[in-house]
Amino acid sequence: MTTSKRIFAPVSYAFAVLCSAMFLYPLLFTFQASLKDNTEIYNDKPFALPLHWIWSNYTDAMRDGGIGRAVLNSALYAASGTALALLLGVMAAFALSRFRFRLQSALYLYFTTGLMIPVFSLMIPISRMIATVDGFNKHWSLILLYGVFELPFTIFLITGYMKGISRELDESAAVDGCPPAVLLYRILLPLAMPAVSTAGILAFFDIYNDLIWNVLLVSKDSMFNISVSLMSFIGEHGTARMGPMFAGIMITILPTIAVYLMFQERVESGLSAGAVKE
Amino acid sequence: MFGRKVYVTLTLFLLPVFALYTLAFIVPVAQTAYQSLFSWNGIRSVPMTFVGLDNYAQMFQSEEFYRSLRNVGAFIAASFIIILPVAFALALIVTSRMKGKRFFKVAYFIPSILPLTSVGLMWQFFLKGDGGLVNTLLGLVGLGGWRHEWLGEPSIAIYVIVAVNAWIYFGLNMIIFASGIVAIPDDLYEAGALEGAVGWRRVFFITMPLMKETFKVFSVLAVTQSLRVFGQIYVMTGGGPNGATDVPTTLLYNQSFKYNNFGLGNSIGTFIIVAGFLSTLLLNRLMDGKAGRE
Numbered sequence: 001m002t003t004s005k006r007i008f009a010p011v012s013y014a015f016a017v018l019c020s021a022m023f024l025y026p027l028l029f030t031f032q033a034s035l036k037d038n039t040e041i042y043n044d045k046p047f048a049l050p051l052h053w054i055w056s057n058y059t060d061a062m063r064d065g066g067i068g069r070a071v072l073n074s075a076l077y078a079a080s081g082t083a084l085a086l087l088l089g090v091m092a093a094f095a096l097s098r099f100r101f102r103l104q105s106a107l108y109l110y111f112t113t114g115l116m117i118p119v120f121s122l123m124i125p126i127s128r129m130i131a132t133v134d135g136f137n138k139h140w141s142l143i144l145l146y147g148v149f150e151l152p153f154t155i156f157l158i159t160g161y162m163k164g165i166s167r168e169l170d171e172s173a174a175v176d177g178c179p180p181a182v183l184l185y186r187i188l189l190p191l192a193m194p195a196v197s198t199a200g201i202l203a204f205f206d207i208y209n210d211l212i213w214n215v216l217l218v219s220k221d222s223m224f225n226i227s228v229s230l231m232s233f234i235g236e237h238g239t240a241r242m243g244p245m246f247a248g249i250m251i252t253i254l255p256t257i258a259v260y261l262m263f264q265e266r267v268e269s270g271l272s273a274g275a276v277k278e
Numbered sequence: 279m280f281g282r283k284v285y286v287t288l289t290l291f292l293l294p295v296f297a298l299y300t301l302a303f304i305v306p307v308a309q310t311a312y313q314s315l316f317s318w319n320g321i322r323s324v325p326m327t328f329v330g331l332d333n334y335a336q337m338f339q340s341e342e343f344y345r346s347l348r349n350v351g352a353f354i355a356a357s358f359i360i361i362l363p364v365a366f367a368l369a370l371i372v373t374s375r376m377k378g379k380r381f382f383k384v385a386y387f388i389p390s391i392l393p394l395t396s397v398g399l400m401w402q403f404f405l406k407g408d409g410g411l412v413n414t415l416l417g418l419v420g421l422g423g424w425r426h427e428w429l430g431e432p433s434i435a436i437y438v439i440v441a442v443n444a445w446i447y448f449g450l451n452m453i454i455f456a457s458g459i460v461a462i463p464d465d466l467y468e469a470g471a472l473e474g475a476v477g478w479r480r481v482f483f484i485t486m487p488l489m490k491e492t493f494k495v496f497s498v499l500a501v502t503q504s505l506r507v508f509g510q511i512y513v514m515t516g517g518g519p520n521g522a523t524d525v526p527t528t529l530l531y532n533q534s535f536k537y538n539n540f541g542l543g544n545s546i547g548t549f550i551i552v553a554g555f556l557s558t559l560l561l562n563r564l565m566d567g568k569a570g571r572e
Contacts, residue, residue, distance in 0.1 A: 016371045016378075019364075020385040023449070027388070029411060030400055042409040044418065088295040095291040099284060107292065114303050116558045118506045120527040121547040124534050125309035126302070131322060148302040151295065180287045209393040211509045216535070227395035231513065234399060242403065252396045260391045261384070268387060272453040 027253075034058070034246035041242045054243055061248035065233030066221060071255060074225040078207040080139075081146030085203050086196060088147065089154030093192075094184045096155070097162035098170055108159065114152030120212060127216045137220045145213055150203040157273065161195030162188060201263065201270035208256065226252040307551060314544035320534065326541075333545035343546070346524045349436050350504050353525070356440045357500035365448050369455035370481065383456075387449035394446070398513030401442045405429050405514075429515050432522035439523055443510050451496065458492030459485060494565040501557050505550065526550050 033041045034057055035050040062068040096108050126145065135141030165188060173183040189196070211227040218224060224232065230252060234245055260267045314333055316326035337343050372383040389397065404411040407427030416424050428438045462485065467475075470484045508527040511517060517524040517532050524532065526546055534543030 012371065012374075013376060015367065016376060016382050019368060019371075020382055023385050023389055023445070026400060026404065026411075029404075044414060046411055046414050046418075088298065091291040092295040095288050099288060101284070101288060107296070110304075111295075111299060114299070116502075116555050117303070117307060118527070118550055118554050120506065120508045121310060121530065121550040121554075122303075122306040123531060124540055124543050124547060125306035125313065128309075128322075129302075129306065144298070145302055148298050151299050151303070155295075180291075205391065209395070209509075211395050211512065212531075226393055227509075227513075230395055230399055239403075239406075245399075245403070249396045249400050253392045256391050256393060257388065260388070264384070267391060268383075268453050271390060271450055272457065 030246050030249055034243060034250045037243050038239075038241060041246075057243040057247040058251065060241075060244040061233070061251060064237075065244065065248050066224065066229050067226070067233065067248040067251045069222065070224050070226045070229035071252060073223060074208045074210075074252075075255070076139075077142055077146055077210070077225060078204045080143045081150065081207040082200050082203040084143060084147030085150035085154045086200055089151055089158055089199065090184070090189065090192075090196065092151075092155050093158035093162050094180075094188065097159045098167070098188070108155075111155045112152055114149075115156060119149050123212065123216060126213075130217055135217070137218055137223055139223070142213065142217060142223075145217075146207045146210065150199075150206060154199040154203065157199045158192060158195045161192050165191050197266060198270045198273050201266055202273065205256070205267075205271065310544050310547040310551065314541065314548045316544075317541040319538045320540050329541065333541045336542055337545045337549065342521050342524060342529060343526075345521065346526045346529045349523060349525045350507070352436055352440050353443065353504035353507055354500055356444055357496075357504065360441070360444045361448060361451055361500075362496065364444070365451035366455050368448060368452040369459055370485070372452065373456050373459045383452075386452055389446045389448070390450040392446075394509040395513050397446055398442075398510055401445075402429065402514045405438060405442075429523075430519055432519050435515055435519060436523045439510055439514055442514070443507065446510070451499075454496060454499075455489070455492060458489045462488050498558070498561045498565065501561060502554065505554055505557065526553075 029046060032048075032050060035053045035055065037052075037054060040048075040050060092111065096104060096111075130136060130141050130145075133141070169187055170183060173187065208225075209227070210225060214223075214225045214228045218228065221229070221232075230248055233248055237245070239245075313326065315328060315330060317329045317333070318324070318326040368382075368386050372379050372386070376382070405428035407413065407425070407430060410428070412428060413425040416422060426434060429435050466484060466488070467480060470476075470480060475483050506527070507525050508531075511523050511525060511528050512531065515523045517528040521529075521532075526549065530543045530546040530550070533539045533546065
């Protein structure tokens with residue numbers, strides 16, 4: 001035990017530290033570069049602190065790139081889309097988990113089939129459909145789509161969780177003459193909060209990070225989300241001024257890091273639950 | 279329960295979600311399949327022409343399509359060759375009694391939560407041939423000869439994206455493995471330690487055999503998630519140079535929204551849907567089958 005243990009511990013510690021550097025250094029560099037000008041970004045001293053801290057890179061990214069507004073847009077889409085998915089998802093999960101009726105399992109299968117369908121395959125019919133209802137550059141069409149795309153996972157997760165909550169609750173509620181909606185929102189929903197918040201976090205991150213639907217369905221600057229405004233900001237300015245580009249990247253990632261640090265465990269379990277959904 | 283009004287209640291709770299889901303999710307799936315039999319240039323006033331299976335013939339005869347499948351193959355292969363060992367090692371670290379493991383966990387997980395577009399653009403700058411961070415660092419450590427236009431050379435670009443993708447998702451897979459590791463009861467390790475299972479042996483003879491289920495989940499994910507790769511490529515190369523980094527999803531986007539071959543785009547879409555379905559069902563069946571035999 002002695003030799004193997006003596007080598008094992010320091011080697012794995014060195015590996016752990018090296019890996020943290022591998023993940024954090026690119027972000028640290030991005031932060032440094034967001035305060036530099038092109039000459040400093042392109043020189044041979046990538047580890048050097050900025051000579052002059054050019055905070056105006058951030059105001060440039062906000063003003064010329066509209067990155068601040070984009071963060072607000074993304075947050076708005078994410079909050080509304082998540083709210084819609086949770087509202088519809090909780091209602092469906094309640095019906096599918098607490099009642100016995102003929103089409104129950106068929107409906108559950110129908111809703112969770114969406115888990116197996118990559119939404120990218122639906123780009124063409126979705127944009128055609130949005131065109132026919134005149135939904136380009138409209139908040140409602142985006143939010144509706146975002147919400148619906150999160151439904152399969154939301155229903156899957158919350159139905160599974162609600163099935164595990166004792167049915168005796170329902171029976172006593174029925175005896176007391178408590179209507180189903182009250183049973184759901186007063187009694188079941190608070191008990192199902194772990195599943196609801198996991199589904200909500202996943203949906204929020206998914207929508208905040210969306211790229212393709214904002215690319216396809218929005219052409220108005222004022223409605224761009226973070227992905228599209230970053231790309232168009234960089235498309236317009238090329239590499240002429242890298243500082244503001246890196247500042248723009250920083251502005252879009254800081255909110256996600258903040259949310260993650262606040263709700264660490266929830267975010268970790270939410271995102272990994274999202275990955276293992278199939 | 280709830281008397282005869284139960285069907286009224288059910289309708290109220292299920293109808294809105296059923297209608298929206300059907301309209302915005304299932305109908306488009308049917309449309310993708312149906313419209314893959316037509317040729318269309320994307321202009322609304324121009325009618326679609328029925329062409330039967332021509333789009334599929336074109337798809338299966340094009341070198342681009344097979345290249346996009348090989349690129350998905352590269353993502354799947356990298357999941358097992360790169361992501362699996364590294365993410366598993368990271369999971370061992372964050373579940374060990376090592377000092378600072380909480381910090382390590384946050385550090386490893388952060389790339390997974392960042393917006394894909396931001397991360398993609400960040401790496402695009404790092405990987406530039408001229409003045410990119412990667413080349414600068416190579417020069418600093420005396421490996422100037424290894425410099426490349428990382429995303430601009432068709433022979434290496436896809437592997438570079440695969441590597442960036444691994445960097446992003448190590449942390450997420452670490453969490454999946456970590457939840458498998460913490461599910462192993464402590465007394466098994468204690469018993470093992472009496473038999474001399476410590477250090478590497480503990481990992482190989484106790485941890486790994488008990489994590490079969492987690493490895494199965496990982497394998498299913500490796501395939502299904504690789505089929506869904508889109509943003510990384512769209513942001514970093516757009517499928518270029520010259521289609522070298524296209525995967526089916528970017529091929530669909532480029533064929534339809536760049537070259538106006540919406541019919542071909544729909545046949546690629548149908549292929550992705552069918553492939554997604556079949557791979558999920560087959561893999562789950564395969565994995566369950568193995569579990570049943572034990």
